[in-house]
Amino acid sequence: MPRLEPPHLRFHRSYLAAVAEQTAGPRPVGPLMAGVLDRHAGGWQESEGFARFVAEMRAWARGDQLPPEMPVPATVLWWTEGDTHLGTLFIRHRLTPQLLDFGGHIGAAVNAGARGRGHATAMLRAALPFAGRLGVDPALLTCDRSNTASRKVIEKCGGVLEDRRGNSLRYWIGTANATKTGGTGSAPGVEASSQS
Template identity: 50%
Template sequence: MPELITPTVRLQASFLTAVAEFHAEPGQAVPWFVKDVDPAALTDPGPDAFAAYVARVLAERTEAGMRRDAGVPMTTLWWAEGDQLLGRLAIRHRLTPNLERIGGHIGYDVRPGARRRGHATAMLAAALPVAAELGITGALLTCDETNTASRRVIEANGGRLTATEGNKLRYLLPTT
């Protein structure tokens, strides 16, 4: 049964396969987390470069290790079953004014080869208690008006539409 786990080098092969799936997906933008992977982690066949990438992602949970372009600490978790990476999710510990408009507290991606199986809905449900542990009582999530799949995922998890800004829908989800 899939579960949210802390990023680990154990999933290196599956992670790299998922990255290749995202790059090969026709007509879709490559998610930011794929673009953010250290180039050496993608090309070095040994475990050291990938271990350094995983360590960096884990450090992003702290003020000292956070990504400067993100402006907030975030907890990245992987949705996995056994040695198979199915998706990834990031919980932003707080919001900047920009994240309040676009992005919100939680962002998630399911690898192309694992879509349409309920993973995004289950992954978000599993993340809400983690967000609560981080002190987030109501998680803000945003999605494009045209992203029917994300709308369904958010609404299935109790998301309440609070506003529309441009083409972005803003939802508030209880974390408890």
């Protein structure tokens, strides 16, 4: 069963395969992924380079090693099944004025080969209790108005449209109820894990 967990070294091969698939596709990578590629793609084929990448992803939650494209602390979680990386989700702990217009608290991407199987909806649902425990309530999610798939996922998970700013649709989702139903341990679908 897929679950959210922190970035981990055991996903080395699977993560790089997903990145190769994404960068070979017709859609350009976003600014966050472009920055990651600039900093890490030259060395992450090797175990040590991938370990540096994983350490950076984990450091963002503490507000450390933040790159320009991630201006606030953020918890990065990977959607996984077994040793397979299926997608990435991040929860920004707070918003800047720019993120209030576009970006929001939660961003997610499902790997191209895993799309169309309900992973985006399940991943977002699993993330809401986690966001609540981080003090993010309600959570802002944004998507391009032409991105019907993202819009449907946000709405299925309880997103309420507030407005449109430029091409960005802005939705709010309460996380308090999700946190209560998730209990005091890990949120459903969230696995605590050490780095190595």
